[in-house]
Each structure stands twice: as C-alpha cells, then as structure tokens.
Amino acid sequence: MTDARQLQGDKLSEAQAIERAKLGDAEAFQFLYGLHRRRVYSLCLRMTANTAEAEDLTQEAFLQLFRKIATFRGESAFSTWLHRMAVNVVLMQLRKKSLPVVPLDETQENEEEAPKKELGAQDPMLSGSIDRLRLQRAVDALPPGYRRIFVLHDVEGYEHNEIAAMVGCSIGNSKSQLHKARMKLRESLKTSRAEKAAKPY
Amino acid sequence: MARAQGTKLVSLVILTAAICASAESRKEFRFTVGPGSVVSIANQYGPITVKGGSGNQVIVNAVLHSDQIEIDHTQSGSRVDLLTHLLSDSNADTGRVDYEVSVPADASVTLRSSTGVLHAEGLHGDVSLEGSQASVEVRDISDAHVHVRTLNGSVALTNIRNGHVEVTSVGGDVVLNSVNGPLVQVNSTSGKIRYEGDFSNSGEYMLTSHSGDIEASAPNDASIDVTARSVRGKVENDFLLEPKHTNFAMKAGSAFAGTMNKAASSVKLFSFSGRIHLKSLQATR
C-alpha cells in the first residue's frame, strides 16, 4: 500500500480524497480504502468469524460505498456512512444464509449455549486487562446471535436502538443478548485462563 | 381537337401507371438453416412481419417501393442477415420496403426499423425489436426472451409466456396482455403502461415510468406481493391487500403495498408523476 502512504505523506485529507474520488481518481479511492480497511474488515471478521467471508464482505462494502460516492454530501462523517454500509452488507449476507441474526425470543436458544447464572461463591476474578488474542478467540467462539450483538455494541459502539433497527429485534432483546454474550465471554475467559494455569509447561 | 387531347390524357395515365408499376418490385429469398437459427433484418422505412412456422427455411418476401433500393443479404451457417440499402437520398416513401418473413419457430429474430410496423408472432426463439417511431406488435411467444425498444412507437405484447420481457419506450404507450414470465420489465418516460394478466409464473414484474400513467389489471386470484408508489401522482387500488412489513411507504409520494393470496410474484409499480391504478379484472368485465 505504498501509494496510500505517499498520499498520506502529501497530507491529502479525507475530504480531499472524497472529492477526488468523485472524479474517478484511482489514488483517492485507494487512500480511502487504506484509511478504513482495518475497521471494516475487523467488523466483518468479528461478525462472521470466517476469514474468506469477511474478505468478500469487505470487498462488497467498499464497492457499494465507492459506487455511491458521488452522492456523499458530507452531512455525516464518511466513516459513519461507510461503517453503516458495512454493517448492512454483513447483515444482508447473514439473512441470505438464513442464519438467525438474533434469536427472536429466548425460548429459541439452545440450553447449552445459555450462560450459567452466577450465584454463591465466586471463581477467581477476571481482572486487569484481557489479552487481546484470548478475547478475540472467545468472541469467535460465541454463538452467532450473541456474537453479532456483542460486536455491534461493545466493539463497534452502536446503541441498542440502532442495533434493534438494524437486525430487526426489540431493544429489550438486544440488551438481553448483549448481557448473555458478556456472561458467556466471562465464562470462556475464566476457563481458558484456568486451563493455561493448569498446563505443566 | 378534343379527341386528340383525350387520347393524350389516356396515354399519360397509362404511362404514369407503367412507371409506377415498374418502380415497385417484389423479391423473394430462401435460406435453409439449422436448429436455433438467427435472423436479423434492418429496414429503415417500412414494415417487417415475421411469423414462426415449421420447416427449416427462412423465406423472405419483400416489396420494394422504388428502384432506388437494394436488399443486401448474407448467410453464414444458420445466421441470416438482411439489410435494406438505400441507393440515393430516399424518404419514407421512396425508401420503403415491406417485408413478410417466415422463419422456423425456434429462430431468434432481431428487427430494426425507423417507421415500422414491426410484427413478430408464433416463435419460441428470442425476439429483439427496435424502432424509433415504429409500432411494435409481438404475440404468441413462449419460452424465449422478448426485448423491445422504441422511442415514440406504441408497443403491444400479447400472450408472451415463460421468458424475460424487457420493454424500453420513451414516449410510446405500452400494452401487455397475458404476458407472464420470470421477469417482466417495462420502463417508460412519458408513455402509458397498461398490463392485463394474472402476474403468474412466480415472476418479477416491474412497471416504471416517469410521467406515464400505469394501469395494471389482475384477477382476484392473482398471487402477488405488490408495491405501488407515485411521487407526485395518485395511486388507486381495487383490491383488499394483506398488509406486509415494509418501510417503503415512508418515502415521498402516494403509495400502497400488500399481498394477495400466496404472494408468489413480485409486482412493483412506480412513477414520478403518473397515476397508478391496480384494477380488478372482475370489476372491469
């Protein structure tokens, strides 16, 4: 991506790149891609837990954005626009695969997937910082419905009312799924830490 | 004296008739083709009629309305091309050729004319018709695609089944009668669009205009998922539709949406300023 770094060296701003992209400038498109590729790809990867699928969805999200770039008027942040488009692309893909984006009600959940309730004596505490790789693996291992709400809320920062509109569930459902996702992650992180501690080497 | 003048007049009339008769000529061409033949006719002025039949020949009968016209014809395998070649500055009268063509029913046919009429019937090969002012008539086509493009000529499609139908008309009115298939798409700027049929085949039906009115008539047992919207025009609906979850109604303009029976086919009616009316066929009969 040396071209994008050159553009950065030339102090091309995002706004300038957008205007040049509207005129069909290849370097401008590449610069915009370079600015946002990690965020979009990470979102797709977290939502699908599949590298190949995440790459396809990243490509599709950027293509949809670049096709419509002439209509961008700057009323909102470009990154917000791109991010929303990426989320829509991912959710549409998940719908096409007929996977439930979120269980419509709690009775649909697999009993095994539901996190255990925490009552009585506590396990050793999860504290300090969490190793990114462990957290990543734990998120990837979440049931799909939990994972998507967790990624949208805690990783990407969407509010519950936004998530509810995007995935087609109620706000209460979104909150409930998020809580269960966090509880499941907590279990998973504690288990992996215990397993690590138990290894002789 | 009077007799001499009368004789001169009769002679003049006879001479004129002879000249006219000699200017008009007929030509016939025959081409033997294999299955899946392709026939293409470009004729700037004059009608072209193509009918599907049995046999393995393309038979062309042409009436040339002046001697300033030639018909260029080529055959390459099962592909036959005919082109009306105007030898000098011609107009719609002196450059006119009338074509009557018989083709095997499985032939794919492409017709072009400025003035028309373009007519195709009885085929199950793809049909492509284009004309700026030409009226277009297509009937009895099955299991094949139909593409029509016209500026101001009218378009009438009747009994077209099981193929893709795509009509682009800038100002000409479009009438579809018993036209069904996996895809039926009509796009018009100012021409009116009228559909009468059952929207069957679990197809996708899209009737779009800028200012032309859209009138779609269907029976009560039509199985459709319909959305209709006009940004500035009125919309009317004769049916009692089942509601469906959609947010399209939040867009500007007048609109309705819903389903009938099993909603097997998708029907989209859109116009910016035309009036849209979804009519019940039972009510109109």
Place this chain on the structure above:
Amino acid sequence: MNCAEFQEVLPEVFEGDRTAEQESHLQSCSVCSSLVAELDLIANEARQLQEVAEPNPRVWASIEIALRQEGIIHEPQMRPTLLPAVPRRWSMNWLAPVAAAAVIAAGVVVYQRGSAPPSSTPAGPAVAQVVPNKLPITPLSVNDEDRQLLDALASRSPAAQKQYASNLQNVNAYIRDAEESAQADPNDEEAQQIVMDAYEQRAAVYEMALDRSMP
C-alpha cells in the same frame, strides 16, 4: 433484593441508572459486585478488537479491478469529452449502453464532420463546423451533448429534430427526478435502479437518433 433478583435485571442495570435497592445490593454483595466489574471489563476491553485485523492485499486488488471495469475509476486523460453525462455508479450490467453511448457520441462528431458542406474549412473543432440551416430550437433542459446531437439531426431531418428535442427534455426530467430521489437516500437500492432506468432511456434516445443499425 437477593443475587438472583439482581442478576435478573442486570441487562437494564448496565444500560441505565441503578435504583437505590440495586445500588445497595451491589455495595453489600461481593459476588454480584465482582460480576459487574468483570462484565464492565469485558465491555471496555472489547474496543481493542475494533481494528485488529488486516485484510489480504487481494481484497483491494479485487476492488480496484471492479471499479475500473465499471468505469468508476478512470484516468482523466482518457475521458472522451463528448460522452453523455452518465453517473459513475453504473454496475457492470449497464456497460453495454454506456459503451454504446460513447460510440454514439463519437459518431455525432464523425457525422457532423461528414455533413459539413465541402466549402467549409477543415480546420477547427467538429462542433464549430456544424452550422447547417435549421429550425431555431432552444429547448429547455438539454445540455451541450444534447445540442450537438440535435444539430446533427437538423441537417438530416428537421421534423425528427423536433421530436428528439422533446424526447430529450422528457428524459432529462426523468433523470433529474431520479437523481434527486437517489440523493435523498443513498442507501435506497430501488432509487439507484430508477436512476439507471432513466439513463437507459437517454441511451436509447441517443442510439436511435444516430440509427446505428441503419445505413
């Protein structure tokens, strides 16, 4: 309030203000307070996952290829000046009419040069050569490319020129309405399709005006 009751309302506790009862339980119960602290930690640490992954370089390569094929990326010097104004967001399905429009626009120039009277000077741009005697038409809502097309038609058929002028006005109004509708909501796929439909109408007018299939 016991632990079971508190944990039942935890989803709401995280999202809004805690009641006095909930706060009191949190202060007094080490199990629940540890739980809340750990869940908070997970929520806060989640942000580090925002930009962790780098896509394979082939992703950009695929995007660039698609953009070039769709004509969204183009080199400035290659852009023909007589192209009708078409949006860059057409998908590959519409390459055929876009390409046809480019050929037609070029054909307008060639046609204009061909129809110029023999005594006219060969030098100068093609547009300057075309001054045939024609009906004075100043139609509304037509652009420079449209005027060139209408000028070319004037020498061939004044009656056709009037009709094409009217068609172009109507089609340009269609395009204008369609683009306004699409700009109102960039995510509206249906509106994008209607823009393409409107431009297809314009391409049809151009192609038939130049009678590309006719001698």
